[in-house]
Amino acid sequence: MENSSMYIISVYSENQVGLLSSISNIFTRRGINIESLTVFPSEFPGIHHFTFRAITTERAAQQVVGFIEKKVEVVRAFCFPDNATSAAEHGILADYLKNRNQ
Amino acid sequence: MTGAEILLESLLAEGVDTVFGYPGGSIITVYDKMYSYADRLRHILVRHEQGAIHAAQGYARATGRPGVVIVTSGPGATNVITGVADAMxxxxxVIVIAGQVGNALLGTDAFQETDVVGMTGPIDKWTFQIRRPEDVATAVAKAFHIASTGRPGPVVLDFTRDAQVGIADFDYQPCRHIRSYALPAPADEAAIEAAAQLIDDAERPFVVFGQGVLLSHAEDQLKAFLKKGGIPAASTMLGLSALPSDFPYYVGMAGMHGNIAANLMTQKCDVLIAVGMRFDDRVTGNPSTYARQAKVIHIDVDRTEIGKIIPAEVGILGDAAEVLGRLTERIRFSFHDEWAASARRYECVEQEKVCVPETAPAGGPVNMGEVVARVSELSGRDAIIVTDVGQNQLMGARYSRFARTRSFISSGGLGTMGFGLPAAIGAKTGAPDRQVVLFVGDGGIQMTLQEFGTIMQEGTAVKVVLLNNNWLGNVRQWQELFYGARYSQTRLLNPDFSLIAQAFGIRYRCVEERAELEDALREMLDSPQAYLLDVHVREEGMVYPMVPGGRRMDEILLNKDEWYRDGE
Structure with a gap:
């Protein structure tokens, strides 16, 4: 078995009623407990930023990210170990939105 | 224009000519407006909302176009939930339009109010609550775009009363772009190149394809790919009919009750090319023992499927038609004659040990597989075969032969008993020029039996073959094999199906002896109207071969006492 550790799952989405519950269901269905959750407007206009912290395996975290990204209103999702930080995601997202907004 | 009219105009703008539904208090405005659209929009009145969604699924699977369902709030919406999960x-x-109470009553436990958004979110592709009439057209446009692109799936529109009765301008613009929803991009060149290299270097390449081939209309690309690479191929249950049954490289169906050749070749190939399939556990058995010797190339339009169950050496994210087309250009002409011919050896064993005893028994009661095989012959392999779930489904899948694509409709992933009868109605509605034959058991038919009323009212000419053994046969089979023959709650006392058919005005015949079977099947197939053929089949009938759950795919039971041994 893979080791479990704390992961941060970072989600950027359109603002949509019901989306938070839909995303949290993706954790629930896999028996993953959400340790903490924050929701706030991102620096990108109209895009909300959720961060979830959860203890899980890397494989499960990657799967959760895949299923979250399948939600129509989700723009991008990322996961990384809690001890790392990702500045790269902002760059990726900025590029993505630049392309999609055209 | 009212929101209700905008809904109907939007459906017409999307080319919809048929909807399946059931009226009720929170959708009555839409039904009122529909009264004036009867010449442009056919409404099939089902007898239970579950029937509406399964019919829409059958319609979508037969035609390739989204099925549309209109139901009321509360119980209307909850009754479609099973079908939404099944379609997902x-x-x-499938597009479900469910009425909802007025905006001011949301969240108040109003009459027939329920949290549709909360309930359907986890089991559909997209849910949206329409609260304003000016949002109706854009919501419908997005619904069609989302339901039918990428990996298709069900969409639920929760349509409040305010949005139905309110007034807005109608201006329909089809949806082509959603900022947060990317359509499949051309597949990655490096992945195609890596896959082509693996295939060129392979000695025993093998393809397992699924419904993705049908969904992406990639049948021709698959044939060209197999021919150029000289690669044998197996289908999953939902991939059936994407290749004609007599296609030279086709070795049958993979999975728990699949063909021996398909399963053994999975366990012997050196490169496994999975196309538009998702490695369901009914296909893989114990996934940690599945094709461990092979390098896996997984082609799928859904990123989450790649590597979800079986690790992929090369994952190719993309549309099957596009990827197969590009791969075919890239690979060398190859022959793997000895490898491909090894299928024949396994087929011989299966014929002798399983198929001949099932389809051409020396005597005794009629067998399920025998009925399916005769239907396939007598219908010239041209019918759309619909099945319910259980032994009827496995026999329908095993012994039907196909000449045309989109000819097999069954509830695969969810395994929904009761799917068959309404799905057959939907398939016949969508493909009225084709013969539609349903195989259903005596258990499953009683789960959605009320839809005979729909058949009666609409004159839908579906041919229902009831494989009647007075058991919940598939569970009974497991009880016999794995639970010490303790037949807990699987024996059925059935109604007199002749009286049921009579009550619904449906032609009926009962077959108890083998000698009557062919004549009865001909009469049924020739009938211009719906027909219920009640075939009393062997009560203890079993579906073999069988890879028991959790086993390796080459651990195959040929009958109750005999395992397949390779090399004999």
Whole structure:
């Protein structure tokens, strides 16, 4: 078995009623407990930023990210170990939105 | 224009000519407006909302176009939930429009109010609550776009009364772009190149394809790919009919009750090319023992499927038609004659040990597989075969032969008993020029039996073959094999199906002896109207071969006492 550790799952989405519950269901269905959750407007206009912290395996975290990204209103999702930080995601997202907004 | 009219105009703008539904208090405005659209929009009145959604699924699977369902709030919406989950796992484009109470009553436990958004979110591709009439057209446009693109799936529109009765301008613009929803991009060149290299270097390449081939209309690309690479191929249950049954490289169906050749070749190939399939556990058995010797190339339009169950050496994210087309250009002409011919050896064993005893028994009661095989012959392999779930489904899948694509409709991932009868109604509605034959058991038919009323009212000419053994046969089979023959709650006392058919004005015949079977089947197939053929089949009938759950795919039971041994 893979080791479990704390992961941060970072989600950027359109603002949509019901989306938070839909995303949290993706954790629930896999028996993953959400340790903490924050929701706030991102620096990108109209895009909300959720961060979830959860203890899980890397494989499960990657799967959760895949299923979250399948939600129509989700723009991008990322996961990384809690001890790392990702500045790269902002760059990726900025590029993505630049392309999609055209 | 009212929101209700905008809904109907939007459906017409999307080319919809048929909807399946059931009226009720929170959708009555839409039904009122529909009264004036009867010449442009056919409404099939089902007898239970579950029937509406399964019919829409059957319609979508037969036609390739989204099925549309209109139901009321509360119980109307909850009654379609099973079908929504079924359409999700089987990638079926369905659009459900559910009435909802007025905006001011949301969240108040009003009459027939329920949290549709909360309930359907986890089991559909997209849910949206329409609260304003000016949002109706854009919501419908997005619904069609989302349901039918990428990996298709069900969409639920929760349509409040305010949005139905309110007034807005109608201006329909089809949806082509959603900022947060990317359509499949051309597949990655490096992945195609890596896959082509693996295939060129392979000695024993093998393809397992699924419904993705049908969904992406990649049948021709698959044939060209197999021919150029000289690669044998197996289908999953939902991939059936994407290749004609007599296609030279086709070795049959993979999975728990699949063909021996398909399963053994999975366990012997050196490169496994999975196309538009998702490695369901009914296909893989114990996944940690599945094709461990092979390098896996997984082609799928859904990123989450790649590597989800079986690790992929090369994952190719993309549309099957596009990827197969590009791969075919890239690979060398190859022959793997000895490898491909090894299928014949396994087929011989299966014929002798399983198929001949099932389809051409020396005597005794009629067998389920025998009925399916005769239907296939007598219908010239041209019918759309619909099945319910259980032994009827496995026999229907095993012994039907196909000449045309989109000819097999079954509830795969969810395994919904009761799916068959309404799905057959939907398939016949969508493909009225084709013969539609349903195989259903005596258990499953009683789960949605009320839809005979729909058949009666609409004159839908579906041919229902009831494989009647007075058991919940598939569970009974497991009880016999794995639970010490303790037949807990699987024996059925059935109604007199002749009286049921009579009550619904449906032609009926009962077959108890083998000698009557062919004549009865001909009469049924020739009938211009619906027909219920009640075939009393062997009560203890079993579906073999069988890879028991959790086993390796080459651990195959040929009958109750005999395992397949390779090399004999």
């Amino acid at each position: 796992v089987d990638s079926t484009p």
